[in-house]
Amino acid sequence: MSAQKCIVLGVTGSIAAYKAAELVSKLGKIGYAVRVILTAGGSEFITPLTLETLSRAPVACGQFSRNAPYEVAHIALAKRADVFAVAPATADFIAKAANGIADDLLSTTYLATTAPIVIAPAMNESMLARAATQRNIATLKADGCIFAEPETGLLACGDTGRGRLAPVGDIVAAIESALQREKDLSGKRILVTAGPTREAVDPVRFLSNRSSGKMGFAIARAAANRGAEVRLIAGPVALATPFGVIRQDVTSSAQLCEAVLGAANWCDALIMAAAPADFTIDAARHKIKKQGEGITLSLKPTADILAQVAGRKGNCIVMGFAAETQKLEENALQKIRKKNLDFIAANDVSAANMGFGVDTNAVTLFCKDGQKVDSGLKSKRELADWLLNYIAAALDG
Ligand code: CTP
Numbered sequence: 001m002s003a004q005k006c007i008v009l010g011v012t013g014s015i016a017a018y019k020a021a022e023l024v025s026k027l028g029k030i031g032y033a034v035r036v037i038l039t040a041g042g043s044e045f046i047t048p049l050t051l052e053t054l055s056r057a058p059v060a061c062g063q064f065s066r067n068a069p070y071e072v073a074h075i076a077l078a079k080r081a082d083v084f085a086v087a088p089a090t091a092d093f094i095a096k097a098a099n100g101i102a103d104d105l106l107s108t109t110y111l112a113t114t115a116p117i118v119i120a121p122a123m124n125e126s127m128l129a130r131a132a133t134q135r136n137i138a139t140l141k142a143d144g145c146i147f148a149e150p151e152t153g154l155l156a157c158g159d160t161g162r163g164r165l166a167p168v169g170d171i172v173a174a175i176e177s178a179l180q181r182e183k184d185l186s187g188k189r190i191l192v193t194a195g196p197t198r199e200a201v202d203p204v205r206f207l208s209n210r211s212s213g214k215m216g217f218a219i220a221r222a223a224a225n226r227g228a229e230v231r232l233i234a235g236p237v238a239l240a241t242p243f244g245v246i247r248q249d250v251t252s253s254a255q256l257c258e259a260v261l262g263a264a265n266w267c268d269a270l271i272m273a274a275a276p277a278d279f280t281i282d283a284a285r286h287k288i289k290k291q292g293e294g295i296t297l298s299l300k301p302t303a304d305i306l307a308q309v310a311g312r313k314g315n316c317i318v319m320g321f322a323a324e325t326q327k328l329e330e331n332a333l334q335k336i337r338k339k340n341l342d343f344i345a346a347n348d349v350s351a352a353n354m355g356f357g358v359d360t361n362a363v364t365l366f367c368k369d370g371q372k373v374d375s376g377l378k379s380k381r382e383l384a385d386w387l388l389n390y391i392a393a394a395l396d397g
Helices: 015-030 048-055 073-080 091-099 105-112 125-129 131-142 168-181 214-225 253-263 305-310 328-338 380-396
Strands: 006-011 033-038 083-089 117-121 151-154 160-164 189-194 199-202 205-207 229-234 246-249 269-272 317-324 343-348 364-367 372-374
Touching: 006 015, 006 073, 006 105, 015 033, 015 048, 015 083, 015 168, 033 048, 033 073, 033 105, 073 105, 083 091, 083 105, 083 168, 091 105, 091 117, 091 131, 117 131, 117 168, 125 131, 125 160, 189 214, 189 253, 214 229, 214 269, 214 380, 229 253, 253 305, 269 305, 269 380, 305 317, 317 328, 317 380, 328 343, 328 364, 343 380, 364 380
Parallel strands: 006 033, 006 083, 083 117, 189 229, 189 269, 229 246, 269 317, 317 343
Antiparallel strands: 151 160, 199 205, 343 364, 364 372
16 A cells, blocks of 8 residues: 555535645646535535546545445545545535534534544625634534635625635645644654643632633644644643643642642653642631731742753753733743753733733744744644744754
8 A cells, every 4th residue: 555645535515626626637737636526505506527537537526426436435434534624615515514414425524433533614795704604614614624715806706805825825725734734743752731720719719810821721622633642731721632642721820830849750842831820828718807907818839840840851842921011022031941841932911912811822932942934823723833842852862
């Protein structure tokens, strides 16, 4: 058997289906085997013959067709895929995939495959902007699907707006990045921390911070998708455990410290995205009652977890985060030295679309060899993969 990679491409019922011909042709010229699944809607816009000729392989159409070229078509295609791509993807396909509905060959194959998934939506602007579609896209992104984002321009319906299929070159790039990323961290053990900590003041109150845990969870999910064995130590956050990740919940900075030190010898890389409290307090046994003149809390410092790990890190690659509101570079460089880190990802948490709580982030990554790289504004999922590229390279080096 050749090591030729196989792209299973779903083509659904959008006018942009005609561009699937160019996509199939390009993928074939690069050297990939392409197997097309054409939905009933897709076949209204482009013929199986066109796609068969370009892919040099039978096009799979109906789930229950007795002439299907594979024995159990959806399982055979799901297993064959090194990447499963859908371009163009209609609102209908996106809705079905987001909800696990499997009522035709393409949606059943989507459920059955374990390959990385690339989706290139194409639809009218209002359909794309509709809350239901946006919810479904967000669900699929959270499930790990890679999106070749639609463009803004003149749409087939005559409207101008966002919804045009991404350029074929962008879809090919998304497919190739999905292929490359596949399992490049397999065999690696990665420890990720995420979220805030809580320091109890009394039985009903605590001190905490604005960390949502989203960045750390995105890193844990991306690392698991790339084949790593991932342990996630999470402070109190309202986030679901990513598939395949082992999670340990902690509350206080001291508990986080104990958990990290306990796992420090296990991991090949530690990514410390948590925001542990820097100060704690001896909690009152009973609820502190209202007092007219107010109260003064006496805070004492917590242990610096990274500094403790750094002292015993051996070959473990360590990435810290620096949340800053001023003098970003100066503070980040000081932390990389003081905490003996391999990398520090620094961000300006005072900016509206970066850092705490939001779904986007932008960091400047400082490396211990003096290199400095800007990520640009990205979704936290994309940023997670961007950061992991540096971890993967350091683990290989
Ligand atoms: N960190 C840690 N232990 C602490 C506090 C922070 O290990 N007690 C880690 C964070 O997880 C992060 C890095 O250190 O990866 C930097 O955190 P940050 O809050 O930016 O820096 P601090 O060292 O706490 O310094 P300051 O709050 O004064 O900026």
